[in-house]
Amino acid sequence: MTAKFELFKDAAGQFRFHLKAANGEIIAASQGYTSKASTQNGIASIKANAASAPTEDLT
Numbered sequence: 001m002t003a004k005f006e007l008f009k010d011a012a013g014q015f016r017f018h019l020k021a022a023n024g025e026i027i028a029a030s031q032g033y034t035s036k037a038s039t040q041n042g043i044a045s046i047k048a049n050a051a052s053a054p055t056e057d058l059t
Helices: 036-052
Strands: 004-009 015-020 026-029
Touching (some): 004 036, 015 036
Antiparallel strands (some): 004 015, 015 026
């Protein structure tokens, strides 16, 4: 299994997504969205931007 995004509705009726690692562990959780399309845009943004995002060490 590879990493995957899971899109779902929470108990309050908002759309959310989890990014799950190959072992099934949740490695990222989204904010709540009011529409499925907005949630899909959030996933697309991560796919487009995460690979080149720098790490900022705030310790």
